[in-house]
Amino acid sequence: MVWRAGQRSIPFRRGERVSMILKTIESSGELPSLSRNDRRAALRQIATVGRAWLGWREGQEFLVKPAFVLDISMGGCLMAAQVEPPLHRTVLIRLDGPLLPVWFEARVMEVRGGKAAIRAVRLIFADSCPYELFMAVAYGQANREASSRQPPLPGFHGNGWS
DSSP states (O other): OEEEETTEEEEOOTTOOOOOOOSSHHHHSSOOOOOTTOOOSSOOEEOSSOEEEEEEEETTEEEEEEEEEEEEOSSEEEEEESSOOOTTSEEEEEESSSSOOOOEEEEEEEEEEOSSSOEEEEEEOSSSOOHHHHHHHHHSOOOHHHHHOOOOOOOBOSSSBO
């Protein structure tokens, strides 16, 4: 399956590393020009580690679905997922595997679907992207302390978040 977004062509197969074709620094050796309409406050980094989990509360259940981080910035990230998380709600994301087994909070800003079963999910972080998550996704690096700590998950007691 191939997911296309703008100038990107991303093979999205289970167990395969994401390879991207970009008309930017890698191919031309030049810096990309930024348009005045570009809404981003931070530059995006292409994910080197992308297999992840996306989770959210629905009723009294906590749903966890597989996803893939396509790119990340200090403000948010773009993920590919087969499910559509609820818009404008808080979700939790976590990398798959032992590199950084910690859940991080983000908010769903946009979900785009096409003819394929894959959805593009745009997330933003409350303040900025946690440093540990950025380094793990963009560069495949995490320190032991960050990898071993897990903040408590938000509790849910029938009537709402606690």
